[in-house]
Amino acid sequence: MNAIDSYITPDGRTIGAPVMEMKNITLRFGGVVAIKDISFDIREGEIRAIIGPNGAGKSSMLNVMNGFYHPQEGEVHFRGEKRGPMRPHQIAHQGIARTFQNIALFKGMSTLDNIMTGRLTHMKTGMFSQIKWWGAAQREEVENRELVEKIIDFLEIQTIRKTPVGRLPYGLQKRVELGRALAAEPKLLLLDEPMAGMNVEEKEDMSRFILDVNDEFGTTIALIEHDMGVVMDIADRVVVMDYGKKIGDGTPEEVRTNQDVIDAYLGVAHD
Amino acid sequence: MSETMGDPQLDTVPKLLARNAKMYGDSPAYREKEFGIWQSWTWAQTAKEVHALALGFLTLGIKQGDHIAIVGRNRPHFYWSMLAAQSVGAIPVPLYKDAVADEMAFVLDHCSARLVVAEDQEQVDKMIDVKDQLPNLANIIFLDPRGMRKYDREALFDFTDVQAKGLAKAAELQGELDARLAAPNYDDTCVMLYTSGTTGRPKGVVLSNRNIIETGKNTSEFDSLKHTDSVLAYLPMAWVGDFIFSISQAYWSGFCVACPESESTMQDDLRELGPTYFFAPPRYFEGVLTSVQIRMEDAGKFKQRLFKWGMNVAKEVGPNLLDGKSVGLGDRIKYQMAKLFVTGPLKNTLGLSCVRLGYTAGEAIGPEIFDFYRSLGINLKQLYGQTEASVFITQQPDGQVRADTVGIPSPGVELKIAENGEVFYRSSGTFVRYHKNPESTADTKDAQGWVATGDAGFIEKESGHLRIIDRAKDVGKMKDGSMFAPKFVENKLKFFANILECVVFGNGREMCTAFINIDLTAVGNWAERNNIAYSSYQELAAHPEVYKMIQSHVEEVNASVAQDEMLSGCQIHRFLILHKELDADDGELTRTQKVRRNIIAEKYDDLLTALFDGSTEISTKTEVTYEDGRKGSISATLEIRDAAVFERAKVAA
Numbered sequence: 026m027n028a029i030d031s032y033i034t035p036d037g038r039t040i041g042a043p044v045m046e047m048k049n050i051t052l053r054f055g056g057v058v059a060i061k062d063i064s065f066d067i068r069e070g071e072i073r074a075i076i077g078p079n080g081a082g083k084s085s086m087l088n089v090m091n092g093f094y095h096p097q098e099g100e101v102h103f104r105g106e107k108r109g110p111m112r113p114h115q116i117a118h119q120g121i122a123r124t125f126q127n128i129a130l131f132k133g134m135s136t137l138d139n140i141m142t143g144r145l146t147h148m149k150t151g152m153f154s155q156i157k158w159w160g161a162a163q164r165e166e167v168e169n170r171e172l173v174e175k176i177i178d179f180l181e182i183q184t185i186r187k188t189p190v191g192r193l194p195y196g197l198q199k200r201v202e203l204g205r206a207l208a209a210e211p212k213l214l215l216l217d218e219p220m221a222g223m224n225v226e227e228k229e230d231m232s233r234f235i236l237d238v239n240d241e242f243g244t245t246i247a248l249i250e251h252d253m254g255v256v257m258d259i260a261d262r263v264v265v266m267d268y269g270k271k272i273g274d275g276t277p278e279e280v281r282t283n284q285d286v287i288d289a290y291l292g293v294a295h296d
Numbered sequence: 297m298s299e300t301m302g303d304p305q306l307d308t309v310p311k312l313l314a315r316n317a318k319m320y321g322d323s324p325a326y327r328e329k330e331f332g333i334w335q336s337w338t339w340a341q342t343a344k345e346v347h348a349l350a351l352g353f354l355t356l357g358i359k360q361g362d363h364i365a366i367v368g369r370n371r372p373h374f375y376w377s378m379l380a381a382q383s384v385g386a387i388p389v390p391l392y393k394d395a396v397a398d399e400m401a402f403v404l405d406h407c408s409a410r411l412v413v414a415e416d417q418e419q420v421d422k423m424i425d426v427k428d429q430l431p432n433l434a435n436i437i438f439l440d441p442r443g444m445r446k447y448d449r450e451a452l453f454d455f456t457d458v459q460a461k462g463l464a465k466a467a468e469l470q471g472e473l474d475a476r477l478a479a480p481n482y483d484d485t486c487v488m489l490y491t492s493g494t495t496g497r498p499k500g501v502v503l504s505n506r507n508i509i510e511t512g513k514n515t516s517e518f519d520s521l522k523h524t525d526s527v528l529a530y531l532p533m534a535w536v537g538d539f540i541f542s543i544s545q546a547y548w549s550g551f552c553v554a555c556p557e558s559e560s561t562m563q564d565d566l567r568e569l570g571p572t573y574f575f576a577p578p579r580y581f582e583g584v585l586t587s588v589q590i591r592m593e594d595a596g597k598f599k600q601r602l603f604k605w606g607m608n609v610a611k612e613v614g615p616n617l618l619d620g621k622s623v624g625l626g627d628r629i630k631y632q633m634a635k636l637f638v639t640g641p642l643k644n645t646l647g648l649s650c651v652r653l654g655y656t657a658g659e660a661i662g663p664e665i666f667d668f669y670r671s672l673g674i675n676l677k678q679l680y681g682q683t684e685a686s687v688f689i690t691q692q693p694d695g696q697v698r699a700d701t702v703g704i705p706s707p708g709v710e711l712k713i714a715e716n717g718e719v720f721y722r723s724s725g726t727f728v729r730y731h732k733n734p735e736s737t738a739d740t741k742d743a744q745g746w747v748a749t750g751d752a753g754f755i756e757k758e759s760g761h762l763r764i765i766d767r768a769k770d771v772g773k774m775k776d777g778s779m780f781a782p783k784f785v786e787n788k789l790k791f792f793a794n795i796l797e798c799v800v801f802g803n804g805r806e807m808c809t810a811f812i813n814i815d816l817t818a819v820g821n822w823a824e825r826n827n828i829a830y831s832s833y834q835e836l837a838a839h840p841e842v843y844k845m846i847q848s849h850v851e852e853v854n855a856s857v858a859q860d861e862m863l864s865g866c867q868i869h870r871f872l873i874l875h876k877e878l879d880a881d882d883g884e885l886t887r888t889q890k891v892r893r894n895i896i897a898e899k900y901d902d903l904l905t906a907l908f909d910g911s912t913e914i915s916t917k918t919e920v921t922y923e924d925g926r927k928g929s930i931s932a933t934l935e936i937r938d939a940a941v942f943e944r945a946k947v948a949a
Contacts, residue, residue: 036446037446038446171331174331174332174333175331177331177332178330178331179442181558183332183557183558183560183561184558184560184561184564186332233443236443237442237443240443240445240446241442241443241445
């Protein structure tokens with residue numbers, strides 16, 4: 026694939042050069058091959074979806090992108106450079122943030138504090154300065170709080186600003202988690218099933234937020250999703266996985282008409 | 297009607313703004329919570345914002361007499377838009393933001409709006425949907441650009457861009473703006489407000505500068521509103537009440553209008569802000585009281601007892617203190633203690649600590665609910681009004697507040713009760729006309745300026761207070777000629793938590809009877825506490841103990857109705873408890889939960905006959921519609937009970 030070219034989406038956005046490239050990734054857990062020789066790229070400003078049936082290896086793929094798993098074979102290139110094994114905080118510093126399939130928030134802390142934790146990688150003052158509080162630490166806190174308040178406004182969660190997240194319904198917790206990921210001001214945002222377990226209305230809201238994040242902040246988004254309808258509506262390009270292999274890659278329209286994809290989703294008679 | 301000329305310095309709202317910017321330049325005019333912090337704008341800043349926007353409107357080619365629609369939740373920017381519209385000689389038309397695109401299309405078409413100021417993508421999308429049907433709609437201005445990056449910007453502008461464009465051309469346009477600011481007179485249109493349209497299409501009520509400014513002036517003086525007051529604007533901007541409180545009175549008195557952060561944070565914002573002037577419909581006060589009661593039931597024993605003691609003291613002493621009656625020293629000390637431990641903290645939690653003036657209107661408010669707030673020391677009063685009157689028809693003066701009246705005529709209002717009991721009024725606030733609807737205008741307002749309210753009522757001889765009985769079309773006569781007003785009795789019954797809904801019959805008959813619906817939550821709760829087992833609504837409704845309880849409620853109401861000189865004939869002689877809840881799906885209620893009398897009378901014809909023919913039991917079969925549209929039926933045998941009725945003289949003695 027040519028690394029320089031760009032393309033224009035049907036709704037008129039220009040999608041730039043690849044931000045992240047996965048090259049021939051293979052991931053094994055002992056004898057189990059979770060991902061087998063998969064290559065694809067994610068481009069600047071794009072909404073990229075990874076779909077596939079249960080156990081297809083989607084979440085493993087996200088964990089590879091996120092640097093949590095280290096593939097036995099293949100390379101991950103981020104912004105043109107090959108990425109070696111990294112610790113999670115180093116990944117975060119590179120500008121990659123994620124949400125989790127099973128919400129991983131601090132249940133006893135308020136919405137506001139949870140989202141503030143997303144700013145940690147941007148805080149520079151040391152422990153002593155923080156203890157002393159006045160001066161640099163205070164300035165920093167105010168700046169970060171301002172950005173967090175903008176996110177709260179953006180996600181329309183003003184009502185629950187001070188509510189402990191453990192008391193919130195599931196759909197709202199998902200939104201708070203998105204807020205925390207956004208607080209890191211990521212270049213690349215990874216969303217692991219952002220709409221799992223939601224009702225239609227919550228899904229519509231979440232889709233709206235994902236589109237708006239992409240539109241307002243120009244954030245590149247890679248998401249895993251089960252709900253085909255949602256994916257086809259919001260994604261620019263879709264990777265389809267089945268049993269650890271890539272069986273399709275392209276625009277929603279191309280994927281929809283791909284015979285392998287139809288077989289994987291609807292099942293096929295084995296002779 | 298007083299045909300006074302307005303003060304030429306103060307005969308339009310923009311002129312009031314200019315005065316306020318001079319007199320109260322540094323006092324806050326608007327507050328809004330944004331990003332978790334209360335932002336404020338002084339009167340001087342407000343004048344600047346409005347000025348820039350008005351110039352911006354001129355760059356968009358707005359002409360005098362054009363209509364400018366405004367759609368969004370309460371935000372300072374929308375109030376400024378109304379002022380800017382008036383500044384350039386256009387007429388602001390605030391719309392209900394929850395209306396669907398087609399409803400908006402009707403109104404926008406009806407007023408031939410040239411410009412819409414919309415809040416966000418949601419509203420802009422609606423406008424774009426219907427734009428093809430609206431040849432006059434030239435431009436849309438939006439406040440929140442989110443999600444609209446890719447929209448075609450040819451006729452779509454950002455609020456701040458419009459202001460900037462206006463300021464850039466200030467030198468060129470200032471002369472034109474000055475001329476337009478000076479042009480309008482006291483009888484030119486100030487605003488057009490659409491009635492919500494419960495019957496038929498919405499009607500555009502045209503209100504003049506005279507209507508708005510005289511009303512603002514008279515009512516501000518009535519309650520001595522000052523520029524140090526503050527109000528939380530949270531009710532729909534399209535509703536006349538918001539326009540009167542947040543523009544008319546606010547601009548006349550120069551007080552501060554605060555806007556909540558979002559619709560759902562209103563209760564928190566109210567608490568943080570502590571306004572001094574507060575308006576809410578009875579529904580709101582009921583809801584808050586219920587939530588307080590439920591939370592107290594979950595509290596510990598000590599807190600419960602403290603709460604009970606504090607509220608009892610407050611109930612005994614509070615209203616007297618508010619009305620300025622003499623109160624003994626012991627009671628005063630007890631009241632202060634209760635205030636310290638119970639009522640003070642409670643008021644603070646409800647956000648009503650600083651309220652020195654509160655109003656409720658729209659429907660009857662339960663006396664217990666009313667008394668609860670008054671015992672807390674909140675000066676809650678009632679008013680009676682409608683859009684066509686610029687709200688105020690009657691209101692209660694301090695010291696004469698009662699749950700069962702709506703007060704004396706507001707300053708400048710004349711009242712007249714017609715033959716059939718219908719209330720008519722005439723005032724400086726009386727609307728000019730319905731927009732493009734001369735027939736309705738003529739039906740509602742006669743040549744002398746008297747306007748029919750559609751409500752029946754009477755003026756109490758001793759106090760001069762107006763009492764509203766019912767909608768005029770529902771008021772009838774009983775066989776002996778005495779007045780029949782079903783809603784008067786129904787409201788009294790519905791104040792009992794156990795009674796959800798009821799329908800009183802008796803027009804043209806010898807006596808009154810009633811269908812009663814129990815409230816499943818309240819009665820279910822009561823049944824649980826009294827060890828009454830039941831398996832269904834129908835079984836609970838037919839339980840003899842429930843009948844006994846409802847009978848005691850009915851008799852209590854009868855005793856109270858008996859004391860009323862005009863309506864003592866409306867006591868309920870016989871009643872039954874319905875075996876199903878009245879439901880909008882079955883057409884028994886309107887979608888806004890109002891009883892449809894005639895349909896109920898037709899549908900339950902057999903029950904009605906039994907109520908009047910003296911039988912003690914009736915078997916019936918009723919068709920019901922399930923939510924998915926399927927139909928079924930329920931059969932039941934209902935008991936009919938007689939309730940004790942009272943002689944007027946006997947009770948009065």
